[in-house]
Amino acid sequence: MLADRKYRVGVLGASGYTGADLVRLLIAHPNTEIALLTGERKAGMSLKSVFPHFVGYDIPDIISIDEVEWPAIELDVVFCALPHATSQDVIKGLLHSLNHSILDEMIVTTTADQANSLRSEVKVVDLSADFRLRDTETYAKWYGKAHDATDLQKKAVYGLTEIYRDDIKKADLVACPGCYPTAALLSLIPLLKAGLIKTEDILIDAKSGVSGAGRSLKEQNLFVEVSEAMHPYGIGSHRHMPEIEQELAVASKNDVTISFTPHLVPMNRGELETIYVKLEGNETPETLKAALLSAYENEPFVHILEGSIAPATRMVRGSNNCVINVFPDRIPGRAIIIAAIDNLVKGSSGQAIQNMNLMLGLEETTGLMQAPMFP
Amino acid sequence: MLADRKYRVGVLGASGYTGADLVRLLIAHPNTEIALLTGERKAGMSLKSVFPHFVGYDIPDIISIDEVEWPAIELDVVFCALPHATSQDVIKGLLHSLNHSILDEMIVTTTADQANSLRSEVKVVDLSADFRLRDTETYAKWYGKAHDATDLQKKAVYGLTEIYRDDIKKADLVACPGCYPTAALLSLIPLLKAGLIKTEDILIDAKSGVSGAGRSLKEQNLFVEVSEAMHPYGIGSHRHMPEIEQELAVASKNDVTISFTPHLVPMNRGELETIYVKLEGNETPETLKAALLSAYENEPFVHILEGSIAPATRMVRGSNNCVINVFPDRIPGRAIIIAAIDNLVKGSSGQAIQNMNLMLGLEETTGLMQAPMFP
Amino acid sequence: MLADRKYRVGVLGASGYTGADLVRLLIAHPNTEIALLTGERKAGMSLKSVFPHFVGYDIPDIISIDEVEWPAIELDVVFCALPHATSQDVIKGLLHSLNHSILDEMIVTTTADQANSLRSEVKVVDLSADFRLRDTETYAKWYGKAHDATDLQKKAVYGLTEIYRDDIKKADLVACPGCYPTAALLSLIPLLKAGLIKTEDILIDAKSGVSGAGRSLKEQNLFVEVSEAMHPYGIGSHRHMPEIEQELAVASKNDVTISFTPHLVPMNRGELETIYVKLEGNETPETLKAALLSAYENEPFVHILEGSIAPATRMVRGSNNCVINVFPDRIPGRAIIIAAIDNLVKGSSGQAIQNMNLMLGLEETTGLMQAPMFP
Amino acid sequence: MLADRKYRVGVLGASGYTGADLVRLLIAHPNTEIALLTGERKAGMSLKSVFPHFVGYDIPDIISIDEVEWPAIELDVVFCALPHATSQDVIKGLLHSLNHSILDEMIVTTTADQANSLRSEVKVVDLSADFRLRDTETYAKWYGKAHDATDLQKKAVYGLTEIYRDDIKKADLVACPGCYPTAALLSLIPLLKAGLIKTEDILIDAKSGVSGAGRSLKEQNLFVEVSEAMHPYGIGSHRHMPEIEQELAVASKNDVTISFTPHLVPMNRGELETIYVKLEGNETPETLKAALLSAYENEPFVHILEGSIAPATRMVRGSNNCVINVFPDRIPGRAIIIAAIDNLVKGSSGQAIQNMNLMLGLEETTGLMQAPMFP
Incomplete structure (x- = not known):
């Protein structure tokens, strides 16, 4: 991939602190372009209305996820910073609507037509807890509801970068660890x-x-x-x-x-x-x-x-x-x-971008080498 | 003792935060009168110069411990909020200069004259670590110097009020626990x-x-x-x-x-x-x-x-x-x-006053029932 | 009045920070007894459930103002820490239900029966903005609604103690200044x-x-x-x-x-x-x-x-x-x-108690001389 | 100048908070290389000993300014984050030792030899107050000492970038404004x-x-x-x-x-x-x-x-x-x-780098477009 290519990135759930830190880090990332921000309570607002520290940065307004025009928006990466238990449905729906190649192995019989149709390769980085637990029974026990995307769970890679680096490089769906x-x-x-x-x-x-x-x-x-x-x-x-x-x-x-x-x-x-x-x-x-x-x-x-x-x-x-x-x-x-x-960084948004870098074949440290802020 | 009696109290080492909180609590105590404040670096200064929040309260100036006129100052209680390892020498010297009755059992032979001379009954509440460790070898090991008042150590009561209440009531020297x-x-x-x-x-x-x-x-x-x-x-x-x-x-x-x-x-x-x-x-x-x-x-x-x-x-x-x-x-x-x-309170100055109350025969809660400050 | 008399005090709106600081200061006050706490959202809860720092203090539960049995509760003082614009109605209703003597001059004709009936002398200390503005037109302009108790407003004394001390001593209704x-x-x-x-x-x-x-x-x-x-x-x-x-x-x-x-x-x-x-x-x-x-x-x-x-x-x-x-x-x-x-103190609850002291004929500083808390 | 050229930068006085923020921002700057850090009290220490948040970044140790080998160190830019009143002497000495071209106009007679000798073009960005006041009498009055480099003062440009941009571009010595x-x-x-x-x-x-x-x-x-x-x-x-x-x-x-x-x-x-x-x-x-x-x-x-x-x-x-x-x-x-x-940024280190960018002919925003950190 080209060093100066700009990947089109979307952030679902951009109005929380995790979303804000994703945007902060993506602004500093040389190979990304923020193409989409969603948020339900803040839909229709500019990001700087929601987070005034982004005044002066050219970033899309927040829209409702229902308004997103898939697949026309042509994202390369989707960060999902939605609340626990809603993430799984949103990601499953998104992948289906995109006819994503990750679904192929999950569908026993595929018609020639389906196989031939356009396959999306969008990378999904989930920051919620929805795909972290390999055992969906454990998920159900701790989160109080049955898991709605058990097949997809099997495809998810646990995104603790230093431990699962090789798997992450090949993954389509990464479940970032909790902080x-x-x-x-x-x-x-x-x-x-x-x-x-x-x-x-x-x-x-x-x-x-x-x-x-x-x-x-x-x-x-x-x-x-x-x-x-x-x-x-x-x-x-x-x-x-x-x-x-x-x-x-x-x-x-x-x-x-x-x-x-x-x-x-x-x-x-x-x-x-x-x-x-x-x-x-x-x-x-x-x-x-x-x-x-x-x-x-x-x-x-x-x-x-x-x-x-x-x-x-x-x-x-x-x-x-x-x-x-x-x-x-x-x-x-x-x-x-x-x-x-x-x-918010290694414990959330930073590790998510570290994983994105690997999934896209970029240098792992891209956009993440800024020094800590002290004082 | 009379409910409205005012005991004369001295604070040695009044320029630190512990000293300040002692003064704050003593101001609210109905049976004490602050008669002495000492501090070496701040000697000669008014307390409100050292702690401006005491403006408006009528409290003695800080003097050097060397300037104190023992026993003429006629204290009933001495709080010792001095640094660790200096407390023992100060208290030992103080008790000797006052010809304190606590020394009697520690001195093998006493002449009739000595026995008859005026015996002080001042109560000493030490907030340093100097008399907390019963084993002076342990003290030496952790504080890097030999203990200078090993006889006195034997007379000290560990001032964890709820546990040693009965001993504290009879004590002349109480070593308040660390926070x-x-x-x-x-x-x-x-x-x-x-x-x-x-x-x-x-x-x-x-x-x-x-x-x-x-x-x-x-x-x-x-x-x-x-x-x-x-x-x-x-x-x-x-x-x-x-x-x-x-x-x-x-x-x-x-x-x-x-x-x-x-x-x-x-x-x-x-x-x-x-x-x-x-x-x-x-x-x-x-x-x-x-x-x-x-x-x-x-x-x-x-x-x-x-x-x-x-x-x-x-x-x-x-x-x-x-x-x-x-x-x-x-x-x-x-x-x-x-x-x-x-x-600073139950972990230091408050427990010290709780112990003082017991040592003086006052109601244990006197001056200490104020509610926590939230916000 | 007797130095050790305990006045029965109520706090309307006890679940906010102002209410909490009133309670903190009243606990330390030698001449008051907290007889009533009201709060609508927290009605039915113990105060320590709402403010856990009050664990260990014997204080009434919070009840709805509608549950208060006037005049049986026999309060001497009512602190009103309700939101702006609700205070005036509550106080007006309260005074009427108590047949308060403050109303006498406000009612043109009084029958002998009314005049003879029991007159309450409860003191009201309002911490809201409702009785601070002498000109009820100004009130209406800044608070966006007409004043509902304009007659009562004329009887209210502005409770800046150092300036209006003499008026406060004689007042039945004091409007404490904003912070x-x-x-x-x-x-x-x-x-x-x-x-x-x-x-x-x-x-x-x-x-x-x-x-x-x-x-x-x-x-x-x-x-x-x-x-x-x-x-x-x-x-x-x-x-x-x-x-x-x-x-x-x-x-x-x-x-x-x-x-x-x-x-x-x-x-x-x-x-x-x-x-x-x-x-x-x-x-x-x-x-x-x-x-x-x-x-x-x-x-x-x-x-x-x-x-x-x-x-x-x-x-x-x-x-x-x-x-x-x-x-x-x-x-x-x-x-x-x-x-x-x-x-919260001189700017609100403390000044309110200072005013109460004057209204009750107590020493003005009663319960208020505690030193500032530093650190 | 080449977009990927790395300018060699030194920070005099790197052990304060201003120095730390300069280093933080320079780490993120694509066109600089930190070649020198000085500090007197911390001389001989690694930067990460002084500021542990720099662990993991490859940055020179702090040395005493007396140990710097001028001009061999070949700096392109010197940031001077020294205390007020010491900056002027250090900068004057530095420029003389470098035989800096800024001195030419300040020296009335120049021998051919001097004129022909190698002229340094190092850029100096001073973050102290020493060159901010055009009138050295005013300086003397407010800083309690006569100015030691009055000739140099005349060459200094006040570094409020948005106002003096054109002058800064041509300057050799910029005096950054106070915060x-x-x-x-x-x-x-x-x-x-x-x-x-x-x-x-x-x-x-x-x-x-x-x-x-x-x-x-x-x-x-x-x-x-x-x-x-x-x-x-x-x-x-x-x-x-x-x-x-x-x-x-x-x-x-x-x-x-x-x-x-x-x-x-x-x-x-x-x-x-x-x-x-x-x-x-x-x-x-x-x-x-x-x-x-x-x-x-x-x-x-x-x-x-x-x-x-x-x-x-x-x-x-x-x-x-x-x-x-x-x-x-x-x-x-x-x-x-x-x-x-x-x-620390627009009020100090950030504006200093903004000025450096202009002085070096770089894009003014280089290395400075990171978003604010909220939370």
């Missing part, structure tokens, strides 16, 4: 794959900025409720747990049950996870760190910090970076792994 | 005493506002470094660990080694601890909660929250309250206990 | 009364914490929108303008038109006003300061700062205090007056 | 040039995030002092005043004396100015707005907002944008102009 799973899995997968830590007793104490809660109007997200304050939430019931467990099970080839407790911290962006693990056999914090250094030595976005430097959210703010370090625990036989990401 | 130990111990001691949780594998993930770091000039405490950010610190090395372990050992009658990881959160006040424990035998989160409810049912400042309400720092801001709740962990055989306090 | 007017008027009234500044060209640049916007769900009050950001609002149209102009006109005996521009600042509490004025004749910043010092020299809550100390919101947080100072302007013939208050 | 002057001057210059507002009675009420105070250790910049609080500072004495007055005088061809009051707001970045002006003759807010629209209609970074949308700092965070709007004042004959910038 909490991203930091947890980057920290733990290399250790479980190498058998350095036990699968029992993995405790994840997570802290997140408020943008993770979205732009919807809830009393608990008002400034006065959150500022100068902090609290845990979703204790023992947060929906990111099954996603983490699924991928840890893949890595360890065993079932894994985790403890996961998220906390809301008075900051806009940023996520920090303090992960308490038990060491296998003669392993030490040093051997864990060596394994992470080895796993990520050539990764552009994952950095294992030197010495005993503690990861901090200010190290990654606004960037696609993840910083990790390993520390001894005072309790013998245990270690502490700490990771920080920006929940 | 982190206060929340951790209130959560864990009743459970260990009753044998409901295991002593192994107690993991404490703590989060604190920035006032805990004090008013000293360090780059990491600048607004720009902390705001819109968070990070862990002192991982595996924080000096509050031995203090927590000491008291858990007392409660469980066994040695206890804990994991303790504090984090700095962008807020002025507030502390939240998420404590991960293993259940003994057939215990459940419900039996743990029942034990806490029973232990604290008559306590004015410790509140076990109903149902699954999550403790939040905004529930206790500015107050002497502690809120606690117990949650099931997704990992079988484990539970999560969460506690919130205001680090 | 912005409080700081502006305390700064300007003594200067205009003494003819030290011109009435033209008074510019007030005001900055407020977010609690002033209330607890209602609006996108602009979400944490993420406000944190790490600031902006002006209501430019040239804020409803506190006519109230300020009304009182400045009284003080100067001339019509006054002001410029007033409020800004939202990312903090929970606090209000700062930077007021730009033109000096009369030979007046100087020094003569202005002297006039303020003289006007407030015996005031317990208003403090003119020494030298060139700049007022800051952290000097008054949580307290009923107001700090003011005067500065030379670089433009000759002008001066800058800066004032800071806590918008 | 406050940038927003004030962009708002006022077109209006004064067109004679739409009076030169008397211009009042600027400014609000800034804390990064403007720099990274030096001062009590007033500690998190706890600033968070949940705000205050004015430098009232009537801030050093940005003469700079604003100088440029307003140029625009209006008259002396101008302004009122300027800055305030510190609890946010990292962002600056908002509320400017109160008097209208000339028949001018109205609408004619002012039309003039600004006309002045900036082709500007890539200055945006006049539609309708009555209020500028907010969140609209520009992290970007080189400036948003402005005009509002009617309630006082007849007056108007209010409000502008917002990011103090």
Whole structure:
């Protein structure tokens, strides 16, 4: 593909914070052109009415998804930043209306006519939870409804880029991980794959900025409720747990049950996870760190910090970076792994673009190398 | 003692945030009169020059401790809010200069003259770490210097009010717990005493506002470094660990080694601890909660929250309250206990006044029943 | 009245931030008992469900105003913290149902029976804007509806305590000033009364914490929108303008038109006003300061700062205090007056209690002398 | 010049927040290569030790300015982010050591040898105040020392890009405006040039995030002092005043004396100015707005907002944008102009790079078109 080609990109659900950060990053991307923005509550509004910080940027207005003229709009990529449980229907409908080639293997008998008709190759990057869980029964249990696109689920690739890079390159549909799973899995997968830590007793104490809660109007997200304050939430019931467990099970080839407790911290962006693990056999914090250094030595976005430097959210703010370090625990036989990401970037929109780059055959880092913003 | 008696109170080290909060609470206390404020760097300044929010309150100027005229100043209570490792020398010197009765048992032979001379009964409430560790070897190890007042240490009572109330009533010298130990111990001691949780594998993930770091000039405490950010610190090395372990050992009658990881959160006040424990035998989160409810049912400042309400720092801001709740962990055989306090009040100045009330024979809640400040 | 008498107090509209701060201050008040809390959306809930920081305090549940059994509930004081434009109807209805003596002069003919029937003397402290504007035409213009209780308006006293103290002592209905007017008027009234500044060209640049916007769900009050950001609002149209102009006109005996521009600042509490004025004749910043010092020299809550100390919101947080100072302007013939208050206390609930104290014949400072909370 | 040429850039004083933001923006710039970073206190450290958010970026270590090997280092551009009053000596010394062509006109007699020796053409962009004031007497008065490079001052161009674009293109030494002057001057210059507002009675009420105070250790910049609080500072004495007055005088061809009051707001970045002006003759807010629209209609970074949308700092965070709007004042004959910038970008490092682009003949927007970061 040509280095200066502009791919036509659409963002479904552009009026939330995730959508806004996608647009921010796409503006800086040299190979994309924002061709479509949808949003139901804000349909008909200019993006700068919804997000005034986009004044001065030439971006399409927000329209209702029902107004999109498929396939005439000729998108190369669709980012789907819709609420959980609505994403699956929208994507299924979209792919059918586009007569997408991903459907071929899913349809047992295909007439010559169908096979010959124009096949779309649009790439779909879903940022919701709808295609993250391989087991649609697990999905139904945690999301309270049956999965409506179980065939499509089988075609979806879990978009944790550093782990599934090769699959993502070939994928038509990528399900981007949640923000909490991203930091947890980057920290733990290399250790479980190498058998350095036990699968029992993995405790994840997570802290997140408020943008993770979205732009919807809830009393608990008002400034006065959150500022100068902090609290845990979703204790023992947060929906990111099954996603983490699924991928840890893949890595360890065993079932894994985790403890996961998220906390809301008075900051806009940023996520920090303090992960308490038990060491296998003669392993030490040093051997864990060596394994992470080895796993990520050539990764552009994952950095294992030197010495005993503690990861901090200010190290990654606004960037696609993840910083990790390993520390001894005072309790013998245990270690502490700490990771920080920006929940909206590596935890959401940035990783989505990282995946898009791979799916389009672009350099993986394209448009994502901006430094964190500190202060 | 008379309900309207005014006890003369001195604060040594009044120019830090702890000192400021002592003054704030003493202003609201009906039975105290602030008779002395000391501070070395700010000696000679009015308190309102050091803390402009005290404009309009009639409070003595800050003087150097060397300028205090003992015993003529006739204090009833001395709060010592000096830095760790300087407190012990100051208190020892003070007690000697006052010919304090606490010294009697510590001095093998006493002449009739000495015994007959005027004995001071001033009460000392130390907010530093200097008298918290019963084992002065442990002190030396964690604080990097030998303890200079080992005899005095034996007379000090650990000032976790709800646990040591009876001893505090009779004490002349009370060593107030650190902020982190206060929340951790209130959560864990009743459970260990009753044998409901295991002593192994107690993991404490703590989060604190920035006032805990004090008013000293360090780059990491600048607004720009902390705001819109968070990070862990002192991982595996924080000096509050031995203090927590000491008291858990007392409660469980066994040695206890804990994991303790504090984090700095962008807020002025507030502390939240998420404590991960293993259940003994057939215990459940419900039996743990029942034990806490029973232990604290008559306590004015410790509140076990109903149902699954999550403790939040905004529930206790500015107050002497502690809120606690117990949650099931997704990992079988484990539970999560969460506690919130205001680090400067129940974690420091408020508990110090609570102890003073007991030492003086006042109602324990005197001057401490103000509601939290939310917003 | 007896020093230890407990007056029965009701708060109508207790589920907002103003209501919460009234409750916080009333808990600390030695002469009040909270006998009633109403709230329509939260009717039937315990206060601690609505404001979890009140856990541990024994306070009545919130009920609907329709459920109140007047006059059986036997209130001595009613605080009305209802939304603008609903307050007038509620108070009018309440007074009629109580057969309140304030109505006597308003009713031309009274039968002997009516005159003899039991007269209520309940004191009403209104925190809304409904009785602040003496001219009900002005009210109608700014609030978009005719005033429904014009007779009652004539009986209302404007509750800027330091200015209208004598009237408030005799009043049955006090209309507490808005937060912005409080700081502006305390700064300007003594200067205009003494003819030290011109009435033209008074510019007030005001900055407020977010609690002033209330607890209602609006996108602009979400944490993420406000944190790490600031902006002006209501430019040239804020409803506190006519109230300020009304009182400045009284003080100067001339019509006054002001410029007033409020800004939202990312903090929970606090209000700062930077007021730009033109000096009369030979007046100087020094003569202005002297006039303020003289006007407030015996005031317990208003403090003119020494030298060139700049007022800051952290000097008054949580307290009923107001700090003011005067500065030379670089433009000759002008001066800058800066004032800071806590918008929820002196700007709302604290001043309301200050007024209540006067109306009940209590010491004006009762329950209000707690020091500001810094940090 | 070639579109893909990499200019070698040095940053003197790279360890402050301004230096950090220069590095952030230069990393995203396609035509620069960071060849030198100096800092005295941090000399010998890696940049990521000083600013851990730069982990993963390949940037030179910080060295002392004395260690720089001029001219061998072959810089094309030097950014000087040194403290006020030290910048002039450093730049003078640097230019002499480089035998810079800018010196030619300043030296009355030049020997043939000197004239023939290699002339440097390095571009110098100074971010300090040292070359902003054309009148070195004014400099001496406000900065408390005589100017040491008065000849060089005459060659410096004031780097307010939108106003002095043509001069900047030809300049060797550009003095970038202060953050406050940038927003004030962009708002006022077109209006004064067109004679739409009076030169008397211009009042600027400014609000800034804390990064403007720099990274030096001062009590007033500690998190706890600033968070949940705000205050004015430098009232009537801030050093940005003469700079604003100088440029307003140029625009209006008259002396101008302004009122300027800055305030510190609890946010990292962002600056908002509320400017109160008097209208000339028949001018109205609408004619002012039309003039600004006309002045900036082709500007890539200055945006006049539609309708009555209020500028907010969140609209520009992290970007080189400036948003402005005009509002009617309630006082007849007056108007209010409000502008917002990011103090570290358009107010400092971003404008510096904008100027560099012009000085090097690059497209002015190169490396500066990233969207603001919201949330």
